[in-house]
Amino acid sequence: MKNYFECKENGQIMVEALIAITIATVGLLGIFTLVSRSLSLNRVVADQYIASNLAAEGVELVKNLIDYNVRNGLPFNNGSCLSEGNHNIDYTDLIGSSCAYDNNRFLRFDGLTRFYGYDAGADTPYKRTIIISWPQPDEIMAQSVVAWTTRGGGEFEVKLEDHFFNWR
Structure with missing residues (x-):
């Protein structure tokens, strides 16, 4: 009598197992690649968020200097920090007494106060340049540029x- 249930193909289970392991490995590698890429983009977005706020702070510093001049009866564009050119303005300098420009001056983060500035704290990758120009006699154009280099060597910039007008 013939046995129809006898398996004559040896190793079929081994081949099926290898194919299943290969498919699972490719699937897991895809997931790990996606997670890795997502984490690296998260760092770029965090850096851009910080740089945007530092650039906005730069514009606010110019506004504060103009407000100081107006409150004290001075010309609205008075002071060396409001002269045409490039400046490094710090939030601790409320009257704009020192804002000399240095292209290699990085902002620092003070862990105690949680503020960015030029005097205390740990170095950061951010450099802020405030560019002042006077398109008209009664107008100040302030451009705040924050530039930084990422760990991978990518260079970014927020402008x-x-x-500001002398309307008072």
């Missing part, structure tokens, strides 16, 4: 611009 914000505002115009």
Whole structure:
């Protein structure tokens, strides 16, 4: 009598197992690649968020200097920090007494106060340049540029611009 249930193909289970393991490995590698890429993009977005706020702070510093001049009866564009050119303005300098420009000056993060500035704290990758120009005699154009280099060597930049008028 013939046995129809006898398996004559040896190793079929081994081949099926290898194919299943290969498919599972390719699937897991795809997932790990996606997670890795997502985490690296998360760092770029966090850096851009910080740089955007630092650039906005630069424009606000110019506004504060103009407000100081107006409150004290001075010309609205008075002071060396509001002269045409490039400046490094710090939030601790409320009257704009020292804003000399240095292209290699990085912002620092003070862990105690949780503020960015030029005097205390750990170095950061961010450099802020405030560019002042006077398109008209009664107008100040302030451009705040924050540039940084990422760990992978990518160079990024955020630019914000505002115009202030002598309307008072």
